[in-house]
Amino acid sequence: MEVLNNLLGGFVVALTPHNLLYSFIGVFMGNLIGVLPGIGPLAAISMLLPVTYSLEPTGALMMLAGIYYGAQYGGATTSILLNLPGVASHAVTCLDGHPMARKGQGGAALFMAMFASFIGATVGIVVMMFFSPLLVDIAFKFGPAEYFAMMLLGLLAASTLAKGSPLKGVAMVFVGLILGVVGTDVNSGVARFSFDVPELTDGISLVALAMGLFGVADILRHANRIGTGDPVRSTPITMRSLRLPPGDMRRSWLPIVRGTGIGAFFGILPGTGSTIASFMSYATEKKLSRTPERFGRGAIEGIAGPEASNNAAAQTAFIPTMSLGIPGDAVMALMLGALMIHNIQPGPQIISEHPTIFWGLIASFWIGNLLLLVLNIPLIGMWVKLLSVPYRIIYPAVLFFICIGVYSTNNNFFDVGAVLAIGIAGFIFARLGFEPAPLLLGFVLGPMVEENFRRALLLSRGNMNVFVTRPISGTFMALCVLLLVGVAYSRLRRKPATLPPAELAPAG
Template sequence: MDLIANLALGFEHAFSPTNLLYCFIGVFLGTFVGVLPGIGALATISMLLPLTFHVPPTTALVMLAGIYYGAAYGGSTASILLNLPGTPSAAVACLDGYPMSKQGRAGVALLMTTVASFFGATIGIIILTLFSPVLAEVGLAFGPADYFAMMVLGLVAAATLTQGSPIKGIAMVLVGLCIGMVGTDVQTGQQRFTFGIPELSDGFSLVAMAMGLFGVAEVIASVHRIRDQRAADRPKITFLSMLPTRDDVRRSWFPMLRGSGIGSIFGALPGTGPTIASFMSYAVEKRVSREPSRFGKGAIEGVTAPESANNAAAQTGFIPTLTLGIPGDAVMALMLGAMIIAGVQPGPRLVVEHPEIFWGLVASFWIGNVLLVILNIPLVGIWVKMLQIPYRILYPAILLFICIGVFSVNNNTFDILMVMMFGIFGYVLMLLRFEPAPMVLGFILGPLMEEHLRRAMLLSRGDPAVFVQRPISATLLALTALLLIWAMISLLRSNGAKQRGAAAVANEAA
């Protein structure tokens, strides 16, 4: 009965005119940027973050969340039609979606991705609804030492489970922690690492960092990476061409179930998210298929399984962020930052102290996913037309909106300078193959970790043994140590394989 009452409270808030409007804006913009390759939800959320400062916290989160899972819906469109993934998690859709497009079955692929996205999102929302309150109750038993250990585990997991080198990931986490220390000490009131710059007395702006690292850097990189496609390259999509055959439907049900399960698990784990869930789901389907040779040549299950995993992960990614205050990826870190800026502290107390925010957001997921089905199926033709926007017009407009957005936060030109600096820094990180996401996680969690560390040390009267004496913190730190050991072993094996490969090439040349 409590669950029904909580959902009723959530839908009461979600169906308010303001929240409905912002939910529609969020899913529409999310689908739009998901369709356009090279932008992504992260850059869009970064650009629109200033808009959330002028609305209630629930409304802000509804819009930002809509952008996130809306991009998960729309990201596969460019993958299927142009072989250009709109988002990283939609890259798997290129493997079988684009061959289907060349076979004249682009409409079927687009419709089935929408169905798979809705199916996966529905499973993810059900799991979010059922397990979030339980996890929040467990989190109420956590003390400062436990929170500190959990945040350390989250950062290490995000760093070591990234697609690049785990050493580079850990390095980026440390850079984020160092940047997060800039500003005024909360307890002493002393400024630290500001180097006499008064604008840094409050620390670096999350909005400026996010816009620079993910907005400006992505634009700079995309200018070299993406070329405008000719309109003739885009197939005509009609409603009749979108109707799947019975065989398509039969082949899709079990892959969507498996994909939803995989996505739900990986979405709730820190450091994984929709991208890893999509690739893992594709690998599983290829392994269990009776005809693995079909994959890569237009197999419908190679499209539906990753899409259901992608969207299930996008929903369950909110579980640790809302209930424990631990973001699993950079998008969730921005959501966490938006909540903190709005004066709402995420964590186990959120469900108890702000049930209208938590359950209103959960209810908006149901509404948003229904809106996405309404938008995606009838308006596929419009999304295809949007792919004709020339990038020479699109990217300067993005830079203009970034500058306007960051200036509107504090009316300070120093923030625009910070955006440009972080943009250049982000582009350099791309060239060096460093992922900026762990840096943002370190920047946001750094002050929270420091707060819990100091509180734990005060309660234990300066005894660091408190971190291993409490069962929860000791277990979490042990898991952190195991992750670090696993990362080092994986790195050594990778280097050994490269050396053996180089030696074999040298022997053949000799």
């Protein structure tokens, strides 16, 4: 009953005219960003983060959160119509969504994506409402040693479970940790890694780092894509075309339920997120199906499950971020940075110290997802027309707004040069197969890991056993070891590729 009363108070806050406007702007921009191929919520939140500096904390967080889950909705549009995932978590939607569009069922596929997304997000919000206070009660038992061990587990999970080489993921985490300690040490007052550059004594800007890694780097990576997206013209989208074929809704209910459960679970775990959840949901549906050969050829279950899964994960990802101060992915790392910018310390006391912000944000999730459901159906035609804008127009405009946004942070050109340099480095990392997301996680969590490590050693008078003798921290450290051993074992089990006998035979 107390949860419902708190939620009612949150609706009072979220439904105020200015907060409602911020929520609408966030979901609309997120939907727009999700539709544009190659530009995800990370770049959008990075660009709009400076805009929120002058806003009230509740309105700022509602706008940024709206961008995040709004992009989850919009990313399905380009995946289905163009076979280009606007967001990584929608890559699996291309497998069955685009074949449906090619068969003239693009409207039905888009409707199922929106419907499953709404159901998954709704259940994710309910899970967040009831599990966040529970996690807060558990978090009060955490000390510096427990926080250090938990953050270490999150960093390892983010680096080893990311796509690509786990070793490269760990390397990027270390780079992020090093960048995170650039600036003046709060304990000793000594400038570290500043190289006598005055602008670096305050540290590297989170906005500049995020914009460079996920904005400028994406532009450089897609610079050679100048197509106009005319394949959309072969799939006319009308209100009548949104109706599902007979039997598709009945076949979609169980995938939606299973996908929602998978997404809610993976969203809570640090280092996983909606991308892994959507792929797990697709694999589950294909394995449970009596006709697995339909998948990849336009199976409606291949859209319903993953779309419900990634939206449920997008909502429950806020649980560890808000309640424990542990971001589950790179987007949540930016949300964590936004909280700190507004002098709000994430953690177990956020519900008691800032109930208006916490419950207002949860209420805005309901409002935002309802707005997305209402907006998406009539705006599908506009999204399709927007996809016809050439890349040579889209990306220069994005680069312009990136420069304006990063300059407005501190009103100096050093940050503009920094974001361009970081963007070039991010492009090189991407070309070499290094994922940028672990770097951002390491950058955000680095100072917190160092602070809790120092505090734990100070309280234990330098005794390192404090990390393994305490039950909770010892459990997390054991999980870290198991994770590393599991990754190493899986790598060693892979047999080296061998050439076929025909290739081994001598020539002639």
